[in-house]
Amino acid sequence: MSNSDVVAEVRSGTKRYPGVTALNDVDFSVRRGEVRALLGKNGAGKSTLIRILSGAEQLDSGDALVDGTSLKGLGTREVAGLGVATVYQELSLVPDMSVAENLFMGVWPSARGALDWRRMRVDARAAMARIGVDVDIDRPVGSLGAAGQQLVEIARAVWQNPSLLILDEPTSSLAAAEVRQVINVVRRVAEQGVAVIYVSHRMDEIRQVADTATVVRDGRIVETLPVGAASTSEIVTMMLGTAPEAVTARVRRPSSDPPVLSARGLRTDKLDGLDIDIRPGEILGIAGVLGSGRTETLRVLMGLDRPGAGEVRLRGEAVRPGAFATMLRRGLGITPENRRRDGIVPLMGVDENIVMSDLRRVSRSGVLDRRAIGEAARALIDRLAIKTSRPGTPIGDLSGGNQQKTVLARWLHAGSTVLLLDEPTRGVDVEAKRQIYDQMRQLADDGRAVVFVSSEVEELTDVCDRIVVLRSGRAVAELTGDEIELERVLAIAIAEE
Ligand SMILES: Nc1ncnc2c1ncn2[C@@H]1O[C@H](COP(=O)(O)OP(=O)(O)OP(=O)(O)O)[C@@H](O)[C@H]1O
Numbered sequence: 289m290s291n292s293d294v295v296a297e298v299r300s301g302t303k304r305y306p307g308v309t310a311l312n313d314v315d316f317s318v319r320r321g322e323v324r325a326l327l328g329k330n331g332a333g334k335s336t337l338i339r340i341l342s343g344a345e346q347l348d349s350g351d352a353l354v355d356g357t358s359l360k361g362l363g364t365r366e367v368a369g370l371g372v373a374t375v376y377q378e379l380s381l382v383p384d385m386s387v388a389e390n391l392f393m394g395v396w397p398s399a400r401g402a403l404d405w406r407r408m409r410v411d412a413r414a415a416m417a418r419i420g421v422d423v424d425i426d427r428p429v430g431s432l433g434a435a436g437q438q439l440v441e442i443a444r445a446v447w448q449n450p451s452l453l454i455l456d457e458p459t460s461s462l463a464a465a466e467v468r469q470v471i472n473v474v475r476r477v478a479e480q481g482v483a484v485i486y487v488s489h490r491m492d493e494i495r496q497v498a499d500t501a502t503v504v505r506d507g508r509i510v511e512t513l514p515v516g517a518a519s520t521s522e523i524v525t526m527m528l529g530t531a532p533e534a535v536t537a538r539v540r541r542p543s544s545d546p547p548v549l550s551a552r553g554l555r556t557d558k559l560d561g562l563d564i565d566i567r568p569g570e571i572l573g574i575a576g577v578l579g580s581g582r583t584e585t586l587r588v589l590m591g592l593d594r595p596g597a598g599e600v601r602l603r604g605e606a607v608r609p610g611a612f613a614t615m616l617r618r619g620l621g622i623t624p625e626n627r628r629r630d631g632i633v634p635l636m637g638v639d640e641n642i643v644m645s646d647l648r649r650v651s652r653s654g655v656l657d658r659r660a661i662g663e664a665a666r667a668l669i670d671r672l673a674i675k676t677s678r679p680g681t682p683i684g685d686l687s688g689g690n691q692q693k694t695v696l697a698r699w700l701h702a703g704s705t706v707l708l709l710d711e712p713t714r715g716v717d718v719e720a721k722r723q724i725y726d727q728m729r730q731l732a733d734d735g736r737a738v739v740f741v742s743s744e745v746e747e748l749t750d751v752c753d754r755i756v757v758l759r760s761g762r763a764v765a766e767l768t769g770d771e772i773e774l775e776r777v778l779a780i781a782i783a784e785e
């Protein structure tokens with residue numbers, strides 16, 4: 289290949305933030321038709337490299353170029369004009385606007401100066417069809433759930449016919465079938481000569497989608513290699529800088545205690561008579577395909593959504609449905625699926641985001657105690673190995689995976705007795721995942737109830753003591769012990785009615 293095949297590059301690029309060098313003298317380039325994976329731990333610098341190449345951030349020194357044009361002084365709009373389309377790690381859609389409006393945000397088709405609604409709707413359907421997804425383009429995007437929104441973002445980027453397509457964790461909320469679709473689309477556009485930069489923490493997916501991989505560690509590029517040239521454990525070793533710890537086999541210990549939380553006949557527009565029992569001392573997994581009602585189940589149990597019918601009991605006592613504040617006070621905690629929208633207060637410190645779940649624990653005579661806040665936060669930052677330059681850093685400045693760990697830390701601080709975890713390992717690196725599983729196990733051993741929702745069925749079958757499978761808003765199977773097998777869970781989840 290000749291040099292003219294290089295679509296984008298960074299030369300000796302350095303980017304500093306207060307207290308951290310996010311990119312340290314980086315040389316990077318990607319060619320036409322190449323799918324390049326970016327691999328590295330949470331906070332390694334992957335998203336920073338992407339924000340540099342999309343014009344969202346400027347280097348402190350060195351240069352970034354697209355098709356030979358320096359990006360110095362250019363913003364995202366100008367860089368998009370050079371043929372770069374980016375899907376950022378955090379969803380950037382406007383929830384109340386329709387799928388169609390979001391797809392063409394800022395580039396609305398117009399006819400004679402007026403918005404051309406008809407064309408917008410035709411194009412919107414075509415854009416979704418191009419990535420093989422069937423959604424109602426008139427629906428508000430916010431009603432789609434995280435997976436649907438992620439697909440809309442991808443459709444929007446692909447529709448721009450970019451020469452460089454950048455995808456920062458495009459599949460973190462997707463289940464296997466949708467991941468497959470995304471991989472197919474990416475392969476197809478690469479065959480047409482588009483250069484693709486792709487971030488994911490799932491190695492099996494990287495192997496299917498990428499030609500080459502660049503491993504980033506502490507802001508430096510460790511290595512760039514064809515993905516077939518190294519084993520997964522070799523690549524993980526490059527990411528971590530040391531060999532990963534051996535995995536210890538887990539013993540499943542389903543609990544026979546009476547349920548701490550149970551629900552009967554829950555009905556909403558997404559649930560169809562759901563029954564579920566949650567017992568102390570175990571990790572209960574909830575499996576199911578997109579739209580099966582997993583997130584909705586947690587939201588109803590937590591009192592965030594009010595069911596049209598059905599009953600929720602806490603320690604045997606009926607609770608008023610939709611009573612979030614009561615549930616919170618009585619020891620329930622939830623890590624929401626969409627941390628940007630429901631999970632974090634971006635401008636507040638990591639420390640404040642942690643202790644906000646229980647301010648009494650860090651108050652004296654009703655007054656917040658700064659020292660106590662610092663101590664409580666620091667202990668949890670250590671326990672979960674959250675990468676932040678100081679406890680008071682605004683959480684919005686942390687890398688995606690570290691924000692996710694902070695949301696979990698909040699409920700450890702609260703000492704919740706029932707923890708409802710919706711995709712708690714979303715965007716979290718391999719090592720951090722292990723730490724989160726260990727925390728979940730400790731909580732269960734400690735007599736708490738842990739409910740674990742994930743679209744990665746493998747992690748459910750690895751970690752859980754019991755698994756409930758949802759289909760069309762109903763619990764259709766409950767598995768324990770040897771019944772917990774990947775193939776079996778998948779088969780039940782996708783079975784026809
Ligand atoms: N706006 C910002 N202000 C301050 N620090 C930042 C900012 N953005 C990123 N950082 C820091 O730069 C480092 C690299 O972050 P980056 O988001 O690039 O990591 P990442 O590799 O994408 O991680 P993840 O896998 O968790 O998404 C981290 O230490 C992060 O806290």
Ligand SMILES: [Mg+2]
Nearest residue numbers: 335377687688
């Ligand atoms: Mg990132």
